[in-house]
Structure formats: C-alpha cells, structure tokens
Amino acid sequence: MNYRRLMLIGVPYLWLLGLFLVPFIIVLKISLSDIALSIPPYAPTLDLSEGWAGLKDFFSKLDFDNFLFLKTDPLYWKAYVSSLQIAIFSTAITLLVGYPIAYGMARAPEEWRATLMMLVILPFWTSFLIRVYSWMGILGKEGFLNATLMWLGIVDEPLTILNTNTAVYIGIVYTYLPFMILPIYAALDKLDISLLEAAEDLGCTRTSAFWLVTLPLSRPGIVAGSFLVFIPVIGEFVIPSLLGGSNTLMIGKILFEEFSSNRDWPVASAVAVLLLLIVVVPIVLFQRSQERQAEAQK
Amino acid sequence: MAQPSKTPVVFAPWEDQTQKPVIQFKNVTKRFGNFTAIDNLSLDIFEREFFALLGPSGCGKTTIMRMLAGFESASEGTILLGGKDISAVPPNKRPVNMMFQSYALFPHLSVWDNIAFGLRRSSMPKDEIGARVDEMLRLTRMEKFAKRKPHQISGGQRQRVALARSLAKAPKLLLLDEPLGALDKKLRHDTQFELMDIQEKTGTTFVIVTHDQEEAMTVASRVAVMDHGKLIQVATPAAIYETPNFVYVADFIGEVNLVEGNSRKVGADKYEVSWAEGQTALRGTCPREIAEGTRVTYAVRPEKVAISAEKPKDAANAIQGSVHDIAYLGNISTYHVMLPTGQVIKAQESNTRRLANRHFTWDDQVWLSFTDTAGVILTE
Ligand SMILES: Nc1ncnc2c1ncn2[C@@H]1O[C@H](COP(=O)(O)OP(=O)(O)OP(=O)(O)O)[C@@H](O)[C@H]1O
Ligand SMILES: [Mg+2]
Numbered sequence: 191m192n193y194r195r196l197m198l199i200g201v202p203y204l205w206l207l208g209l210f211l212v213p214f215i216i217v218l219k220i221s222l223s224d225i226a227l228s229i230p231p232y233a234p235t236l237d238l239s240e241g242w243a244g245l246k247d248f249f250s251k252l253d254f255d256n257f258l259f260l261k262t263d264p265l266y267w268k269a270y271v272s273s274l275q276i277a278i279f280s281t282a283i284t285l286l287v288g289y290p291i292a293y294g295m296a297r298a299p300e301e302w303r304a305t306l307m308m309l310v311i312l313p314f315w316t317s318f319l320i321r322v323y324s325w326m327g328i329l330g331k332e333g334f335l336n337a338t339l340m341w342l343g344i345v346d347e348p349l350t351i352l353n354t355n356t357a358v359y360i361g362i363v364y365t366y367l368p369f370m371i372l373p374i375y376a377a378l379d380k381l382d383i384s385l386l387e388a389a390e391d392l393g394c395t396r397t398s399a400f401w402l403v404t405l406p407l408s409r410p411g412i413v414a415g416s417f418l419v420f421i422p423v424i425g426e427f428v429i430p431s432l433l434g435g436s437n438t439l440m441i442g443k444i445l446f447e448e449f450s451s452n453r454d455w456p457v458a459s460a461v462a463v464l465l466l467l468i469v470v471v472p473i474v475l476f477q478r479s480q481e482r483q484a485e486a487q488k
Numbered sequence: 489m490a491q492p493s494k495t496p497v498v499f500a501p502w503e504d505q506t507q508k509p510v511i512q513f514k515n516v517t518k519r520f521g522n523f524t525a526i527d528n529l530s531l532d533i534f535e536r537e538f539f540a541l542l543g544p545s546g547c548g549k550t551t552i553m554r555m556l557a558g559f560e561s562a563s564e565g566t567i568l569l570g571g572k573d574i575s576a577v578p579p580n581k582r583p584v585n586m587m588f589q590s591y592a593l594f595p596h597l598s599v600w601d602n603i604a605f606g607l608r609r610s611s612m613p614k615d616e617i618g619a620r621v622d623e624m625l626r627l628t629r630m631e632k633f634a635k636r637k638p639h640q641i642s643g644g645q646r647q648r649v650a651l652a653r654s655l656a657k658a659p660k661l662l663l664l665d666e667p668l669g670a671l672d673k674k675l676r677h678d679t680q681f682e683l684m685d686i687q688e689k690t691g692t693t694f695v696i697v698t699h700d701q702e703e704a705m706t707v708a709s710r711v712a713v714m715d716h717g718k719l720i721q722v723a724t725p726a727a728i729y730e731t732p733n734f735v736y737v738a739d740f741i742g743e744v745n746l747v748e749g750n751s752r753k754v755g756a757d758k759y760e761v762s763w764a765e766g767q768t769a770l771r772g773t774c775p776r777e778i779a780e781g782t783r784v785t786y787a788v789r790p791e792k793v794a795i796s797a798e799k800p801k802d803a804a805n806a807i808q809g810s811v812h813d814i815a816y817l818g819n820i821s822t823y824h825v826m827l828p829t830g831q832v833i834k835a836q837e838s839n840t841r842r843l844a845n846r847h848f849t850w851d852d853q854v855w856l857s858f859t860d861t862a863g864v865i866l867t868e
Pocket of ligand 2: 549550551589665
C-alpha cells in the first residue's frame with residue numbers, strides 16, 4: 191500500500207479514534223470507577239509517576255459495582271424499557287405520518303419538488319431548543335392549541351398535554367419527521383412509474399399496485415428512515431425533559447440526573463455504556479441492511 | 489426456415505366488408521400540451537391479425553400502444569375495442585396486456601414471480617399458475633434463471649422475461665413494444681416463429697412495434713408505416729414493399745433507387761419518366777391516373793436491377809454507367825453504379841460465385857436493366 195492510500199484510509203480512522211473510541215474508553219473507565227468527593231468526582235485516577243506498581247494499583251481498583259448497582263434499583267431497567275417503548279411507538283407514528291408526506295412529494299409535479307423538499311428541511315434552520323420551547327408555548331394550559339380549541343368550542347376546559355407522554359410523542363415526531371421523510375422520498379423518487387403501469391396492466395387496481403409494487407420498492411427508505419429515528423430517540427434527553435412530565439421515564443433523563451443532580455459520574459457512565467450497548471444492536475442491523483441494499487443495486 | 493402452411497388460405501379480413509374489426513381508431517388525436525403526438529388517426533385492426541407498427545423514433549408508436557392499454561386517453565376521437573368505446577375502462581379491466589419498451593420488470597421479484605404476477609391477479613388456481621409460468625419460461629428459454637432477480641440477468645434475458653410476462657395471461661390483445669430488439673438474430677428468428685405459433689394456437693391479436701423491417705415482413709399480416717403521428721400507408725408487407733404508395737414508404741422500407749422526372753402515359757397503367765437530357769425515359773407502373781407532365785419519382789429496388797457487361801436485348805429499361813463502389817455483404821453484393829448524369833444507382837447481385845471470380849470490378853462500364861413492373865412511379 192502506498193503512502194497516499196494510507197493517508198486516505200488513515201484520516202477517517204484517526205477521526206473515529208479521536209472522536210469516538212477515546213471518549214468511549216474514558217466513559218468506560220469512569221463507569222468502572224468509584225464515586226469520590228474530589229475533582230474529578232471519581233477514583234481512581236491514573237497516576238503514571240509511580241510506574242508499574244501504580245498502574246497495577248489503578249487496574250485493581252476498577253470493578254463492575256456500578257453495573258451491579260443498576261440491577262438493584264428497578265428505576266433503571268424501567269427507564270430502559272420505557273425508552274425503548276417510546277422509541278418504537280414514536281418511530282411507528284413518524285413512519286405513518288412521514289410516508290404519506292414523502293409519497294405526496296414524490297408524486298408532486300416536478301417543479302414543486304424542490305420547494306417541498308425545502309419546506310421539509312426548513313425547521314433545521316432554527317435552533318432545536320427554540321423549536322422545542324415553542325412547543326411548550328403551543329401545548330401548555332394557556333397555550334396556543336388550547337386557546338384555539340376553546341375558541342372553536344371543541345373543548346370547555348383546557349387539555350393537559352404539556353408534561354405528559356403525549357407531548358413527548360408530539361415533540362419527537364415533529365423533530366424527527368425529516369429523517370423519516372427524506373430516505374423514503376429518495377426511494378419513492380427513484381421508483382419508475384412504468385412499474386405501476388405494468389402492475390395495472392397485469393390486473394392490479396391502483397391500491398393493490400401500491401401494496402405489491404410501491405411499498406416493497408420503498409422498503410429500503412422505510413428501513414433507513416426508521417433506524418434514523420429509532421436510534422437517536424432511545425437516548426433522547428431534551429424532548430422528554432422539556433415536554434415530558436415527572437412520570438415520563440426515559441434513560442436520557444435519568445443519565446442527566448445522575449450526572450448533574452447526583453454528581454454520580456460513575457453510575458451515569460454505566461448508564462451511558464449500557465445505553466450504547468442497547469443501541470449497538472439496531473445500528474448493526476441497520477448497517478447490515480444498508481450493505482445488503484448496496485449489494486442488490488450493484 | 490418457415491414451413492409453408494398446408495392450406496394457403498388467404499387471411500385478409502380487412503378486405504372482407506362483413507368482418508368487424510376488434511380495434512377501431514376513429515379520428516383519434518393525442519396531444520401532449522400543444523405537441524400533437526397522434527394526428528387524426530383512423531385505423532381498423534382485425535381479430536387474429538399480427539399488426540406491425542413501423543416508423544422513425546418519436547412518430548407515435550408507443551403512444552398508440554399506451555392508448556390501447558389504457559395509460560393515455562385520446563384528446564379527440566374514439567377508440568373501440570370489440571365494438572365498445574374503451575375510454576372509461578381502466579387498464580386492469582381491459583383484455584389487453586402490454587410488453588413495455590423499457591420492460592418494466594419488478595426489481596423486487598424473481599423472474600418466476602414476475603411472470604406469475606398477472607396470473608396471481610386472476611382467478612387461476614395455484615397449480616395451474618405454476619404450470620403456466622413454467623411453460624412461459626420454457627418458451628422463452630429462461631428456465632435456468634427462474635430464481636434470479638431482474639438485475640442479475642442480461643438485457644436480452646430481461647427482454648425475454650418481459651415478453652413471457654405479457655404472454656402469460658394469454659390476453660385477447662397483446663401489445664408488444666419492440667419485443668425482440670435486444671436478442672441476437674438466431675434467437676430473434678426463433679422467437680418470431682414462436683410468436684406466430686402462439687398466435688395460431690390462441691387466436692390472439694398482436695400489435696407489435698418494431699424497428700426491424702425484416703421482422704415486420706416476417707411476422708406481420710399488415711404493416712402500418714407511420715410518420716409524425718400519421719399513418720402513411722397500411723398494407724400487407726408484400727404490398728408495402730412492392731407497391732408503396734408514397735416515396736416516404738418506399739424509402740423507409742428497404743433500399744430503393746429514387747429518380748425524379750416528368751411522367752407521360754404510355755399504356756393502361758404504364759408511364760414513361762423522362763429524367764435527364766439525352767437519356768432514354770424510364771418505364772414504370774402506377775395503378776393510379778397521373779396527369780401528363782407531372783413531377784414524379786421513379787422507384788426501383790436494387791435487387792430488381794440486373795447488372796451486365798453487354799446491353800441486354802429486350803429489357804424495358806437499360807442504362808449505362810460505371811462501377812463506382814462495391815459493397816460486399818457476404819451473401820449479396822451491392823454495386824453502386826455512377827451514371828453519366830452523376831446519379832448513383834444501386835444494383836444487388838447474390839454472390840453465387842466466390843469473391844475472386846467476381847464479374848465486375850471498379851470503373852468497369854456496365855449496363856443496368858430492369859422491367860417496367862419493377863419500377864414503381866410515385867407522385868408524393
Ligand atoms: N408524456 C409525454 N409528454 C410529452 N410528450 C410526449 C409524452 N409521451 C410521448 N411524447 C412525445 O410524443 C411523441 C411520440 O412518442 P412515442 O413514445 O409514441 O414515440 P415512438 O414512436 O414510440 O418512438 P420510439 O421508436 O423512439 O420508441 C414523441 O415526440 C414524444 O416526445
Ligand atoms: Mg416507443
């Protein structure tokens with residue numbers, strides 16, 4: 191291998207090493223440490239001045255106590271399960287909302303498509319936090335939504351939406367919708383209309399042509415979009431803490447509380463490591479399906 | 489190759505007034521925006537016909553097919569199928585199957601499932617579907633590839649799958665948009681005969697688009713030559729070839745020598761065309777009446793032009809020239825003979841002798857001769 195190729199391959203690997211592997215090892219190390227009243231708030235810390243003996247001492251103090259602790263309190267596994275639940279449901283809702291939008295975009299007249307695409311991406315132009323805060327303004331007791339509903343006479347008393355799981359779902363679906371729409375749109379846009387004509391020619395109705403041709407051919411987009419929503423939503427923190435209530439249980443929130451309120455860095459790190467292990471499964475599945483897709487298109 | 493059928497019954501329903509056409513185009517016009525793709529077209533196609541559409545790219549062949557299949561509606565005029573207006577009938581309710589020019593195979597389905605797709609939408613029982621698909625695979629010689637996906641087979645194989653898929657349902661009317669273009673010559677010929685065989689067995693009416701005039705000649709009961717959304721001539725392959733009505737048709741189908749001149753009537757359907765100063769007028773045939781002195785085009789096919797060293801004794805037409813170029817095509821050679829007027833006339837000879845023993849070579853003075861029935865006089 192010559193120098194240039196080594197550089198080409200080396201740069202992304204160095205990048206991953208520096209920005210992913212090293213931080214991960216640090217977090218992993220903290221998760222194996224003990225809480226301490228010091229700065230930083232854990233022990234042991236690596237002291238290389240004592241040489242070999244110091245290193246041995248360092249490793250002997252690392253243990254899995256924090257992970258064992260996570261087992262003792264049901265709060266943690268409940269939070270993991272609840273996060274998975276919320277992630278699965280909100281992915282499903284995002285798919286149900288996103289698919290028709292992507293479909294409509296792909297079937298829109300050619301000259302509209304760029305504009306529609308723009309509209310989907312437009313929210314990214316404002317800060318994520320501001321957008322979530324504005325949902326608080328919409329969903330609150332005296333919020334825009336309740337004001338409108340009461341003005342229309344649909345409800346007599348303001349609905350309690352903010353600080354419930356419903357608000358969390360609304361926030362998640364709203365935030366992650368573009369990640370669902372774009373891959374599905376890409377798949378539908380590539381779909382050759384003559385395939386639908388062929389299906390109709392061979393006896394399909396419009397509806398059955400959709401189920402037998404359009405849907406299977408947009409599957410790669412559905413898979414990609416679902417993973418792109420599901421993976422980050424499991425660890426979502428901002429939306430549940432701003433829109434969710436006290437009974438909204440998500441692991442991202444727990445992690446934050448351990449870290450900043452309890453100042454228990456080791457337990458917070460253990461929570462993070464476990465979360466990563468849980469997320470690795472769908473990530474690997476996603477990679478696999480992407481590879482298969484690439485192979486099929488070769 | 490083609491076995492002459494036992495009873496040479498002439499199949500010509502278009503000449504029989506009592507026959508009802510299956511397909512009728514009545515003054516059909518199709519516009520895309522302000523572009524007219526089909527221009528006031530009227531056409532009758534009869535049951536069991538093998539109707540070929542021929543014409544240059546963009547002349548509207550696919551558009552005609554798509555209107556029959558139900559993917560486009562006529563801007564004006566009506567299309568009747570079996571005597572009924574089909575404008576309101578959706579594609580899936582028409583007894584019509586179409587083989588798409590782009591094949592339109594379903595990429596997520598195997599070859600087998602592609603062929604079975606239409607059968608599964610019908611009420612056919614499962615085991616019969618299997619048998620039918622296998623039969624189609626055999627017919628198109630795709631048995632070995634049944635499990636592959638469309639992206640795992642070659643272009644010609646894809647074309648065969650598309651053909652098999654459209655044949656599978658054995659519809660009343662089959663529309664084939666360039667069904668054999670990607671096949672090699674041998675396979676193309678075999679498939680042509682298979683198609684004719686299927687048609688004989690099932691009585692299906694075929695409408696086929698082709699760019700290959702030889703194919704049109706082989707399979708078609710009638711050929712329609714189109715240009716710019718209009719039908720120029722609709723006739724049997726032999727009539728199209730031997731007695732074209734228009735210069736465009738003569739020129740489009742096969743090779744032809746065209747000479748312009750002024751006509752003069754000399755017999756019942758015989759005319760003389762004086763075409764150059766000091767040259768004897770050419771004698772040819774035209775079934776229609778032509779006014780004296782009309783500017784006409786004299787057309788004669790190269791294979792009907794004989795080439796000889798001596799002036800032939802009693803030929804209706806004989807012109808002298810010198811060999812300008814020789815194109816050797818294996819079974820035949822085409823001699824390009826330059827006349828003193830500077831015009832080049834092509835004459836074809838079959839190569840019964842080996843190349844080395846050839847009669848003529850470059851710059852030889854030769855005589856070209858042809859009968860007065862070989863020469864067709866065209867007014868437009
Ligand atoms: N959907 C459409 N919108 C606009 N113009 C169209 C459309 N479909 C076809 N045309 C035009 O109509 C004309 C006829 O097209 P058609 O596809 O019937 O040609 P064709 O005879 O099948 O040509 P080819 O031999 O290249 O397949 C072409 O000039 C084409 O550009
Ligand atoms: Mg075409």
